[in-house]
Each structure stands twice: as structure tokens, then as C-alpha cells.
Amino acid sequence: MAKKTIRDIDVSGKRVLVRVDFNIPLDNGQVTEDNRIVTALPTINYLIEQKAKIILISHLGRPKGQVDEKYRMDPVARRLSELLGKEVVKLGDCVGDEVRATIEKMQAGDVILLENVRFHPEEEKNDEKFARQLADLADIYVNDAFGAAHRAHASTDGVAEFLPAVAGFLMEKELDILGRLLTHPEHPFVAILGGAKVTDKIAVIANLLDKVDTMIIGGGMSNTFLKAQGYDVGKSLVDISKVDLAKSMISEAKSKGVRLLLPVDVVIAPVAAPDAEQKNVPVDRIPPEWMALDIGADTVALFTEALKTASTIVWNGPMGVFEMAPFAKGTEAIADAMAESKGATIVGGGDSVAAVIKAGVAGKITHMSTGGGASLEFLEGRKLPGVEALMDK
Ligand code: ADP
Ligand code: MG
16 A cells, blocks of 8 residues: 555554544444444554554534534443453543543543544644644544545544554555455456446546446436437436436446446335335336336346456445335345356445345455445545655655
8 A cells, every 4th residue: 555554663652643434324322334444453453552542532422612512422432341341541632721631631542532523624624724723632643544534634634744643454455455455456357337326427438448347327317318218217216416417437348348237127116215116117118107117137147257257346326215125126136146156256335235234245255445425436546645744654
């Protein structure tokens, strides 16, 4: 990797400010899913072993620049403490006298978790004075929050101006694995894209068309492509403003020699409801009052066949409304095909990762990215501010 990591710097006895991504789902003050805490443990444990003084900082939810009781970090601190098997001191703020006084008393190997950084409006404004206040708490800055690296905020970008700034192990792993996809993937390389956000993902398709052998498009976004091919998609989710762009992507794929696979049949219903009447029809038979909510059986066969021979597969975006059992089959089939693949398999996107976990095959996937938006921007070929701010090797 081109950026320095915590292995490249002496952290022992130093105060180390670690930006983590502990933006995890909470339900009534309980942590419901702790993957983002678990994936930060290698960095935290390493710093404990190296006898650093560890000061963790994260955002949680969208408190809009003010204190919001439901977004306090206390439940996160409790879960982290259980996972580390040691005390984690949770502070009431992330800057100020009390924070400074507590840090002054820290012993080597101690871990503290600061309060939600987004309680301060200066965070999202990347305010320089606030970034300096954060930097004043520590000797070294570590960014391990890949999931927040696409944001130029005070705790992901500004603070790195004022301290030696390096990547943590999770950040390093994400950049290595996703970076390899863009620079030297093993061929055949297949990308499979779906989900709802055509606007967000069209740039990913454009960038990946230069790298992949096969591009598969399913889910909500494929409706826009079906429309571009001249099919009537009824009441399906479709981004009319992107139909022309989809058309040019189809011809671009052709001119680049990329095999582009689109649905040949779909599961349709009059409404998106679990108990709605449903049918599996070819893509040229979608009635005006119906909508496509999953890929059909023939499409599942077509897509999974293409995945069988792949040496690298990257997947972002479910194939249907997988939250409802009748429209989850396409997504489950792709998750299973990824699990059975002998190639490297990478999954990005919050809902796609959730779908893989739901399908029970998470353990058979090479890498599940912790960064939804960040992994997309990375795959678009864009530079992430939180990465750019770190020291070069
Ligand atoms: P990710 O979080 O993996 O990046 P997205 O957020 O882009 O994925 O898309 C996930 C959402 O797309 C899911 O909520 C799913 O219900 C929806 N979706 C998938 N296929 C369709 C479809 N055919 N029509 C409407 N919504 C769809
Ligand atoms: Mg999503």
C-alpha cells in the first residue's frame, strides 16, 4: 500500500487518536450488530500490545451537530469492552478540559472512547480549529474508519494536517483488497451490480467497464437498462433521467468487448408486498400496472453460470427486494454462487452485505467491505479524502 500504516511508526507510550467507524445499528440502546466493532479489533489490540494510549473517536448516526441522547456512544463502549476483555472508559465529549484531563492520566495500554464526534457541527464542516483541538489530544493519528473515508470531515481529514497520520489495519486491508480489483485483478473478472441507486452506481459501472470481462446488472437498477433496450417496465423502479446513459453504457460495453448480462426474465407483482400476487415473466411481458421486484429463474441460471468460471467477483447491490421473502430468491442465488466460487469474492454495499449475512454464507466470502459509500466511490476510481490525508510511504 502507498500509505504508511501503524506498522511504520513507533506508537509505544504515545497518545494515539484512532478514527474508527463505530456507526453501528442500535435498538433501544442495545448494539444489534457489532461487525464494525469486531473489524476494528486488530488495530486496537495491536496498539494495546505496543503499549500505546488509545483514544478512539467515531460518529454514530446523524445527530445533526448537536447532542442527541439516542446517539451517545455508551452502548458501543460496553460492547467494545466485552470484546476486548478490558475496561473502556467512555467520555462525555470529544474535546475540552475534561477530555484533556482524563487523557493526561492515561497509562500505557489504556483505551478510552470519546463521545460522538458529530455532536459538534464543526466535524462535518471540517472546521480547522476543531480539527486542531482533536489533534491536540494526541501524538499520532490513525485512520481505521474506511467506511467514513469518503467524507472530508475534521476527524477523517482535517486532523491529519496536524499529526503524523497513518492507516490502521482495517483501512489497509480494505485498500489492499479493493485496490487490487482496480489494478491487477485475476481474470476472468466479473462485476455484478444491482440495488436501487442507479445514480450512485452508474459511475462504478463506467469505471469497471475498463477492468472486467463480464458485467452483470440486476435488481432495481437493471430496469433502467431494460428500458434503454426498449422494453416496457411497467411500474418498476426506473431512473428515467439515466436511460440515455444506460444506452451508452450498453454500446460502450460492446465496443470494449465486455460481456454485458441483463435480466431475461423477472419476478413481477402489482405492488411491493410480501403477500402480493406474483409471476415470473420474460422481460418483454411486463404489464403496465406491474413491477419487476426480482430477477427471474432463467436470469438466475444465466448469472450464476457466468459466475462459475470467474476468478474474481465483485458484487454490489441486491438482485431484488430481498427484504421480502418472495423477492429474495435472486439475491440468495447470487450469494450462494459467490460462496461456491473458487475465485476471490468481494461484497460491498450495506444491503448486499446484509443479504449475504442473511443467506448464511458470510464465512465463505473472501472479503465483505465495511464501507458502503466509501467502497462505491473507491470503485468509481475516485480518491478518498480520508485516505489522501494519510502519510505516503
Ligand atoms: P447496497 O446497500 O448494497 O449498496 P442499494 O442500497 O443500492 O444496495 O440497494 C438495496 C435496495 O434495493 C434494497 O432495499 C432492495 O429492496 C432494493 N431493490 C433491489 N431490487 C429492486 C427492485 N427491482 N425494485 C425496487 N427495489 C429494489
Ligand atoms: Mg443500501
